Amino acid sequence: MDCLYQKSFSLDWPTVSEIRHILKHVLTAISVKNQDIDAAGLVATEYLTNLLRHSQETSMNVQFAMHKLPDKQLLIEFKDSMPSYDLFNQQASGWQLDSGELVEGGMGVALIKHYFPNACYKTVGQQNTFSFCLTNIDKRPTLIYIDDDKAQLALLNAYLSEHFQVICCEDSESGWQEILTSGATILLLDHKLKNGTSEPLLKKLNQSNLKTNLSVVMLTGDDSEELIKRINLLGVDDYLVKPVSKTRLLQSIERIVHRFSALKYLINEERMQTRQKIGEFNAYNFGSIISQNGGDFCMYPHQQQTPVIIGDMMGHGITALKESFAIKGFLSGCLATEIPLQNVLTTLNQALYEQRLCKTSLVTLLISFIENNTLHWFNAGHPAPCVITKNGKLIQLSGTDPLLGLSDDHVYQHYSYDLNDVEHILLFTDGWLDNQQLSDVDQIITKLTDENVQSEEFAYALWQASQVELTAEIDDASLIVINKH
Numbered sequence: 491m492d493c494l495y496q497k498s499f500s501l502d503w504p505t506v507s508e509i510r511h512i513l514k515h516v517l518t519a520i521s522v523k524n525q526d527i528d529a530a531g532l533v534a535t536e537y538l539t540n541l542l543r544h545s546q547e548t549s550m551n552v553q554f555a556m557h558k559l560p561d562k563q564l565l566i567e568f569k570d571s572m573p574s575y576d577l578f579n580q581q582a583s584g585w586q587l588d589s590g591e592l593v594e595g596g597m598g599v600a601l602i603k604h605y606f607p608n609a610c611y612k613t614v615g616q617q618n619t620f621s622f623c624l625t626n627i628d629k630r631p632t633l634i635y636i637d638d639d640k641a642q643l644a645l646l647n648a649y650l651s652e653h654f655q656v657i658c659c660e661d662s663e664s665g666w667q668e669i670l671t672s673g674a675t676i677l678l679l680d681h682k683l684k685n686g687t688s689e690p691l692l693k694k695l696n697q698s699n700l701k702t703n704l705s706v707v708m709l710t711g712d713d714s715e716e717l718i719k720r721i722n723l724l725g726v727d728d729y730l731v732k733p734v735s736k737t738r739l740l741q742s743i744e745r746i747v748h749r750f751s752a753l754k755y756l757i758n759e760e761r762m763q764t765r766q767k768i769g770e771f772n773a774y775n776f777g778s779i780i781s782q783n784g785g786d787f788c789m790y791p792h793q794q795q796t797p798v799i800i801g802d803m804m805g806h807g808i809t810a811l812k813e814s815f816a817i818k819g820f821l822s823g824c825l826a827t828e829i830p831l832q833n834v835l836t837t838l839n840q841a842l843y844e845q846r847l848c849k850t851s852l853v854t855l856l857i858s859f860i861e862n863n864t865l866h867w868f869n870a871g872h873p874a875p876c877v878i879t880k881n882g883k884l885i886q887l888s889g890t891d892p893l894l895g896l897s898d899d900h901v902y903q904h905y906s907y908d909l910n911d912v913e914h915i916l917l918f919t920d921g922w923l924d925n926q927q928l929s930d931v932d933q934i935i936t937k938l939t940d941e942n943v944q945s946e947e948f949a950y951a952l953w954q955a956s957q958v959e960l961t962a963e964i965d966d967a968s969l970i971v972i973n974k975h
Contacts, residue, residue, distance in 0.1 A: 492558040501550040503950045504764050504780045506538045529605035567621040574613045630655045636665040636679040649736040662691040681710040692724040705746045766790050774949035777968035786919050786968040787814040797859040802919040804852040816847045835902040842895030866906045870894045876916040882939030884932045914973045921967030945973045
C-alpha cells in the first residue's frame with residue numbers, strides 16, 4: 491500500500507475546511523471524477539463534523555491519509571485516539587436519499603452509505619479508524635496538447651500517454667473548451683497553427699484565473715530572439731524547439747510540474763488563528779484567510795482602535811498569494827506610521843495607480859473598526875459588510891467605493907452603522923457568495939436563529955451551512971463573523 495498523503499491535524503473547525511482543500515487538490519491532480527471528489531468531500535466533512543460536535547475533549551488530533559491500493563483504488567482514512575464514536579451505530583437510520591424528507595440524525599449515515607457502501611468504522615485497542623475507498627482511479631495527470639499537425643499529435647500522444655492522460659486538440663477553440671472543462675494541469679501547445687499562432691489563446695488564458703493551475707510548455711520551430719522574448723512575456727513555463735526528443739519533452743514537463751507542486755505546498759506552513767479578540771468583541775475566521783492558499787488575506791489589530799482589514803486579490807492560487815504579501819507589507823508600513831485611517835486607502839491607491847506594486851493584479855479592500863458601539867469602514871471595491879440583528883434579520887449594508895488603482899484622485903468615503911440592535915457582523919470576500927445569493931444566506935440564518943444557537947456556535951454553523959460542493963467551490967472564499975459573546 492503506497493501512501494500518497496499523510497498528516498496529523500489538531501481537529502477543529504478550520505481543519506475541516508483545510509482537509510476539504512487537500513482532498514480537492516490531490517484528487518483533482520490524480521484525475522478523480524468530479525462527482526467522486528464531491529462525494530469524498532461530503533463524506534469526510536460529515537464524519538469530522540460529527541466528531542467535533544460529539545466529543546467532550548478540548549484537544550483532539552486526527553490523522554488524515556490517502557493510500558494507493560491495488561486495482562486502481564484509493565483509500566481515504568481518518569485515525570484518532572478519542573473515545574470511540576461509531577457514526578453508523580450512533581445515528582443509524584432508515585432514511586432514504588430519494589425520500590424528499592429532511593430528518594435529523596440519520597441523513598449523514600445514509601449519505602455516506604449511498605456514496606461509499608464500503609465505508610467502515612472500527613476500533614482496535616484505543617485507536618479508531620474511519621475509511622472509505624474510491625475505485626478505478628487513474629493517477630496520470632491530464633495534459634492538453636494543441637497542434638494542427640495530425641502526425642505530430644499522434645507522435646507526441648504516443649510519447650506521453652504512458653505518463654499522462656492526453657487530450658489532443660487540432661485548434662485553439664477546442665483546446666480552450668478542454669482547458670475550461672477537463673481539469674488539466676499541463677498545457678502543451680504548438681506556436682504556429684493553420685489560422686495564425688497560439689498567442690491569442692495564451693493572452694486569453696492570462697486574462698482568466700485558470701493560468702495559476704496550469705503549467706504551459708510551448709513547442710516552436712523558430713528560436714529567434716524576438717519570438718522567444720514574446721512568448722516568455724506571455725507566461726509560458728518552458729519552450730522547446732522542434733524537433734524534440736521524447737526524453738527532452740518529458741524532462742521539461744516533469745521539471746515545471748515539480749516546481750509548481752512545490753510552490754503549492756510551501757504556502758500552507760502557517761495559518762491564522764480561528765478566533766481573534768478585538769476589544770470586547772470576538773472575530774471567528776473561516777476559509778482562505780486561514781489556510782492562506784490564495785488571494786484572500788486579513789490583517790488584525792495589534793492594539794485597541796486599530797482596524798480589521800480584509801482584502802481579495804483578483805485571481806487565485808500562488809500568483810494571487812504573492813501579490814497579497816506585497817499589499818499586506820505596504821499596509822503594515824502605513825499603519826506603523828500612524829497615518830489617519832481615512833488616508834490609508836488613498837495612499838495605497840496612489841501606489842497602485844503609479845504601478846509601484848502589484849502591476850498585474852487588482853485588489854479589493856475593506857478597512858473596518860468598531861468604536862462607541864458603531865461599525866466604521868472604508869471600502870475599495872469590496873463587498874460591504876452585512877449585519878444580523880438580534881431578532882435574526884440579515885441586513886446588507888451599503889458603502890462601497892471604486893477599486894484601487896483606477897484613478898489617482900478618488901476620495902474614499904467614511905461609512906458607519908450603529909450596532910445597538912446588532913448580534914453579528916459579517917465580513918466576507920466575493921468567493922463566499924459566488925455560488926449563492928444573499929437570499930440563500932438569509933434562509934440559512936433564519937434556520938440557525940430558529941435553532942437558538944449561541945454566538946460562537948452560530949459562527950461555525952453559518953460557515954458550515956454555506957459550504958458548496960468541492961468542484962464548485964471557489965478556492966478564495968472567506969468569512970469573518972464578529973460578535974460580543
